[in-house]
Amino acid sequence: MALQGVVGVAVLVLSAVPGVTRAQERSASLPVAEVVVFGATPAGVTAAVAAARGGRRVLLLEPGAFVGGMVSGGLSNTDTGPRGPQIISGLALEFFRRVRVIEEARGVCIDACASSFFFEPHVAERVFEEMLRDAGVALERAVDLLGVDKEGATITRLRTSRGDVRGAVFVDASYEGDLMALAQVPYRIGREPRRPVNPTEPAGLALQEDHAGAQAVQLPLGLHIDPYRVPGDVSSGPIAFVEPRPNPLPQAGDGDVRVMAYTYRLCVTDDPTNRIPFGRPEGYTPADFEVHARLAAAAATAPKVDILRAMFNPARMVRSRDPQYYKYDLNSSLTLSTDLTADALNHGYVELSRARREEVQRTYRRYIQGLLYAWQTEPRFAALQDRVSRFGYCADEFTATGGWPHQFYVRVGRRMTGDYVMNENDVMQNGRREPIPDTVALGTYSLAAHSHRYFAAPSQWPNGERKDAMVLEAPLIMRLPDDAPYPISYRALTPRTEDARNLLNPVTLSATNVAYSSIRMEPTFMMLGEAAGAAAALAVEANTSVQAVGYPSLRRRLIDAGLRLVP
Numbered sequence: 001m002a003l004q005g006v007v008g009v010a011v012l013v014l015s016a017v018p019g020v021t022r023a024q025e026r027s028a029s030l031p032v033a034e035v036v037v038f039g040a041t042p043a044g045v046t047a048a049v050a051a052a053r054g055g056r057r058v059l060l061l062e063p064g065a066f067v068g069g070m071v072s073g074g075l076s077n078t079d080t081g082p083r084g085p086q087i088i089s090g091l092a093l094e095f096f097r098r099v100r101v102i103e104e105a106r107g108v109c110i111d112a113c114a115s116s117f118f119f120e121p122h123v124a125e126r127v128f129e130e131m132l133r134d135a136g137v138a139l140e141r142a143v144d145l146l147g148v149d150k151e152g153a154t155i156t157r158l159r160t161s162r163g164d165v166r167g168a169v170f171v172d173a174s175y176e177g178d179l180m181a182l183a184q185v186p187y188r189i190g191r192e193p194r195r196p197v198n199p200t201e202p203a204g205l206a207l208q209e210d211h212a213g214a215q216a217v218q219l220p221l222g223l224h225i226d227p228y229r230v231p232g233d234v235s236s237g238p239i240a241f242v243e244p245r246p247n248p249l250p251q252a253g254d255g256d257v258r259v260m261a262y263t264y265r266l267c268v269t270d271d272p273t274n275r276i277p278f279g280r281p282e283g284y285t286p287a288d289f290e291v292h293a294r295l296a297a298a299a300a301t302a303p304k305v306d307i308l309r310a311m312f313n314p315a316r317m318v319r320s321r322d323p324q325y326y327k328y329d330l331n332s333s334l335t336l337s338t339d340l341t342a343d344a345l346n347h348g349y350v351e352l353s354r355a356r357r358e359e360v361q362r363t364y365r366r367y368i369q370g371l372l373y374a375w376q377t378e379p380r381f382a383a384l385q386d387r388v389s390r391f392g393y394c395a396d397e398f399t400a401t402g403g404w405p406h407q408f409y410v411r412v413g414r415r416m417t418g419d420y421v422m423n424e425n426d427v428m429q430n431g432r433r434e435p436i437p438d439t440v441a442l443g444t445y446s447l448a449a450h451s452h453r454y455f456a457a458p459s460q461w462p463n464g465e466r467k468d469a470m471v472l473e474a475p476l477i478m479r480l481p482d483d484a485p486y487p488i489s490y491r492a493l494t495p496r497t498e499d500a501r502n503l504l505n506p507v508t509l510s511a512t513n514v515a516y517s518s519i520r521m522e523p524t525f526m527m528l529g530e531a532a533g534a535a536a537a538l539a540v541e542a543n544t545s546v547q548a549v550g551y552p553s554l555r556r557r558l559i560d561a562g563l564r565l566v567p
Contacts, residue, residue: 029162029163030059030061030140030143030160030162030163030165031057031059031138031140032057032059032166033056033057033058033059033138033165033167034051034056034057034058034167034168034169034540035048035051035056035057035058035059035167035168035169035170035171035533035536035537035540036058036059036061036158036165036166036167036169036170036171037051037058037059037060037061037170037171037173037533038061038145038158038170038171038172038173038174038178038179039061039062039063039069039172039173039174039175039179039507040060040061040062040064040066040067040068040069040128040139040141040173041068041069041070041173041174041175041507041525041529042068042069042070042071042092042095042128042522042525042526042529043069043173043506043507043525043526043528043529043532044060044062044069044171044173044174044529045060045067045068045128045131045132045526045529046090046091046092046095046526046527046529046530046533047171047173047504047506047529047530047532047533047536048060048132048135048137048139048171048533049091049131049132049135049137049530049533050091050529050530050531050532050533050534050536050537050561051171051533051534051536051537052135052136052137052533053135053561054533054534054536054537054538054541054557055537055541056536056537056540057138058135058136058137058138058533059137059138059140059165059167060132060137060138060139060140061140061143061145061158061160061165062139062140062141062142062143063142063143063144063145063174063354064141064142064406065141065142065400065406066125066141066406066407067125067128067129067132067139068121068124068125068128068407069175069407069522070175070265070407070409070522071124071128071522072121072122072124072125072128072407073121073265073405073406073407074121074264074265074266074267074329074405074407074409075265075329075331075409075522076118076119076120076121076124076265076267076317076327076329077117077118077315077317077329077331078096078117078118078522078523079445079448079521079522079523080117080444080445080521080523081444081445081446081480081483081485081521082444082479082483083444083483083484083485083567084117084444084445084523085115085117086564087442087444087485087564087567088444088523088527089527089562089563089564090526090527090530090558090561090562090563090564091131091526091527091529091530091561092523092526092527092530093562094131094562095124095127095128095131095526096116096117096119097116098127098130098131099116099119099123099124099127100113100116100119102123102126102127103119103120103123103318106123107319107323108120108318108319108320108323108327109318109319110316110317110318110319110326118316118317118318119317119318120267120317120318120327120397121267121397121398121405122396122397140162142161142162143160143161143162144160144161144354145158145159145160145178145179145182146159146160146161147159147182148179148182148183148184150183150184150500153497153498153499153500153501154500154501154502155170155183155500155502155503158170158179168502168539168540168543169502169503169504169536169539169540169546170183170502170503170504171503171504171505171506171529171532171533171536172503172504172505172507172508173506173507173529173532174507174508175410175413175507175508176350176410176413176414176508177350177413177414177415177416177505177507177508178350179503180414180416180495180500180503180505180508181350181414183499183500183503184499185416185417185495185499185500185503185505186416186417186496186499187414187415187416187417187508188414188415188417188513189257189259189348189350189351189413189414189415190255190256190257190258190259190513191212191213191214191254191255191256191257191258191452191513191514192209192212192213192255192512192513192514193212193213193253193254193255194209194210194211194212194213194252194253194254194255195207195208195209195212196208202432205432206425206432206433206434207423208425208432209423209424209425209512209514210424211424211447211476211478211514212253212255212424212512212513212514213252213253213254213255213256214250214251214252214253214254214255214256214258214452214473215252215449215452215473215474215475215476216252216474217250217457217471217472217473217474218471218472218474219459219469219470219471219472220295220335220336220470220471220472221295221298221299221302221305221307221310221335221336222302222305223295223298223299223302223305224298224459224461224462224469225291225294225295225298225469225470226294226468226469226470227239227242227291227455227456227468227469227470228456228468229290232467234468238455238456239287239290239291239294239470240287240288240289240290240291241288241291241340241341241342241454242291242454242455242456242470243342243343243453243454243455243456244455244456245455245456245457245458245468246455246457249457250473257347257348258341258347258452258453259346259347259349259411259412259413259452260341260346260411260412260449260450260451260452260475260517261332261339261340261341261346261411261450261451261452262339262340262341262345262346262349262364262408262409262410262411263331263332263338263339263340263364263368263409264338264364264365264368264404264405264407264408264409265329265330265331265405265407265409266329266330266338266368266393266404266405267317267327267328267329267330267393267394267397267398267403267405268314268327268328268330268391268392268393268394269320269325269326269327269328269391269392269393269394270320270325270326270328270390270391271320271321271322271325271326271327272325273320273321273322274320274321274322274325274394274395274396275391275392275393275394275395276392276393276394276395276402276403277392278369278372278373278375278376278388278391278392278393279369279373280370280373280377281365281366281369281370281373282366283366284366284370284373284374285370286374286378288367288370288371289370289371289374289378291336291454291470292311292336292371292374292375292381293374293378293380293381294470295307295311295336296311296380296381296383296384297380299383300383307383307384308383308384308387309333310333310335310336310337311333311335311336311337311375311384312330312337312375312384312387312388313333314328314329314330314391315328315329315330315331316328317329321396327394327397328391332450334450334451334475334477335472336454336472337371338368338371339450339451340364340367340368341450341451341452341453341454345360345363345364346360349410349413350410350413350414361408364408365404372388375388376388376389411450411520412513412516412517412520413508414508415508415509415510415511415512415513415516416495416505416508416509416510417496417510418491418492418493418494418495418496418505418509418510419491419492419494419495419496419497419510419547420436420489420491420492420510421492421510421511421512422488422489422492422509422510422511422512422515422516422519423511423512423514423515424447424512424514424515426486426487426488426489426515427443427447427480427486427514427515427518427519428447428480428481428486429480429481429484429486430481435487436487436488436489437551438489438490438491438551438555439487439488439489439490439555439565439566440488440489440490440493440527440528440531440535440554440555440558440563440565441487441488441524441527441528441530441531441563441565442485442486442487442488442527442564442565442567443485443486443487443488443518443519443521443524444480444483444485444521444523444524445480445518445521445524446477446478446479446480446518447476447477447478447514447517447518448475448476448477448517448518449475449476449477449513449514449517450475451472451473451474451475452473453472453473454470454471454472454473455470455471455473456468456469456470456471457469457471459471476514476517480518484567485567487565488519488524488528490531490535490549490551490554491510492509492510492511493505493506493509493510493528493531493532493535494510494546494547497545497547501545501546501547502539502545502546503546504532504535504536504546505532506525506528506529506531506532507525507528507529509528527563530558530561530563531554531558531563534554534557534558534561535549535554537557538550538553538554538557
């Protein structure tokens with residue numbers, strides 16, 4: 001059974017976590033708290049810990065069974081940026097240092113633990129759990145968010161699968177922004193169009209983003225791939241996960257509702273004593289990987305193309321139990337690998353019900369498992385077979401799910417429309433906008449967006465013929481000028497006063513799609529989560545709205561906690 005086109009859009013109604021019955025949920029009441037954090041992502045953990053260290057009673061609600069989001073869910077080769085090691089601070093730095101102490105004691109570090117930013121998923125989860133416990137945070141798992149009640153612009157309670165939850169201040173630390181959405185706070189999904197610039201109008205120039213909207217298309221690895229099931233026959237339809245030729249063709253700078261490709265970050269190993277082979281998944285269909293096979297065939301005649309590095313390039317994290325082998329973080333390449341984007345998959349994902357989201361996740365899981373199986377078994381992937389067959393899932397990671405990570409990689413979804421919308425000019429610090437006066441964290445990563453779509457488009461082939469080829473809408477990678485860290489505004493974490501007075505949002509914060517492509521890195525989320533937790537504690541102390549929290553007081557608290565606010 002092919003995987004293409006299996007999910008449609010549904011209304012956001014979140015259902016119960018598998019394995020937890022409704023009777024069990026109703027029988028277990030939730031603790032009373034002043035600050036309620038939704039989502040035990042890394043930002044959720046730091047928000048909860050910061051608020052608790054600020055003297056508040058804190059309740060952390062997690063819909064799933066695990067703590068740590070992507071950082072304990074496979075993203076173990078940390079995205080820091082060139083200046084990240086100097087800028088990452090506060091609770092984020094505490095987390096990485098505690099991880100390093102454990103990995104040093106285990107004797108698995110590469111290069112004598114010179115870096116704190118490579119670690120094992122189960123160690124990350126352990127440290128997050130310890131930080132929550134040490135701070136006295138009440139953690140509740142398997143809690144689904146069903147609704148949000150408000151009086152005017154004040155959130156009064158959350159309706160959950162385990163009963164009602166009240167609090168003074170709420171923090172949405174989920175990757176999807178579900179609390180924000182159910183609180184009816186305005187948000188956007190997709191890409192803003194590129195606005196024409198008028199240098200005589202400073203206000204317009206401040207909003208102009210040079211890289212907004214759709215990007216220019218490119219051939220994968222510069223190679224021509226026929227996009228149709230029967231090569232050259234448009235009527236046969238496109239191969240799996242390639243869209244038909246759009247009409248009209250998208251133009252660079254167009255706005256749309258598309259988001260970059262999603263995936264899973266895998267923890268894999270080449271250690272034969274700790275390896276679960278990449279097996280054949282249920283419903284495996286070689287045709288689902290036709291685009292990869294055609295790319296591999298084209299690469300075989302292009303001597304300058306390293307197809308192995310382009311498709312399968314795991315990054316070392318730590319040594320395995322047998323020190324001659326390693327554990328690796330397997331991410332998708334920017335060309336064509338374990339990423340997947342399609343109308344029925346990542347686009348619109350965050351607006352789906354819990355059940356439909358899980359269906360999408362299962363599709364990604366079968367797709368990636370099938371791709372890994374194809375790479376090591378299908379003759380058309382001869383260039384990959386030897387190396388890929390030496391790898392497998394780590395038997396000692398994600399033991400409850402056979403080595404498969406618990407966290408789906410939602411790279412971007414909803415983005416709040418808040419008091420201040422971070423944009424490309426803030427990130428690039430090009431002088432078009434006034435300097436941010438209320439910094440709560442520093443971003444350090446480049447603009448980094450993966451492909452948004454794969455489709456058929458007319459192209460000039462090497463033989464001179466002009467016909468359709470498979471193209472990627474090109475990823476966007478652009479380093480910060482001089483690798484300079486940039487400030488992130490507190491107002492980007494707060495909704496507008498008329499929308500919600502007691503909600504903070506450090507993950508699906510107020511930013512354009514371009515700015516978010518840099519801000520979205522986990523260490524940045526962790527620092528923003530700490531800022532949100534500290535602000536929540538101050539709002540409770542002063543019995544005021546989150547918008548009225550005095551920035552001088554917040555700045556002092558963040559600096560005292562060790563957060564770096566000046567590059």
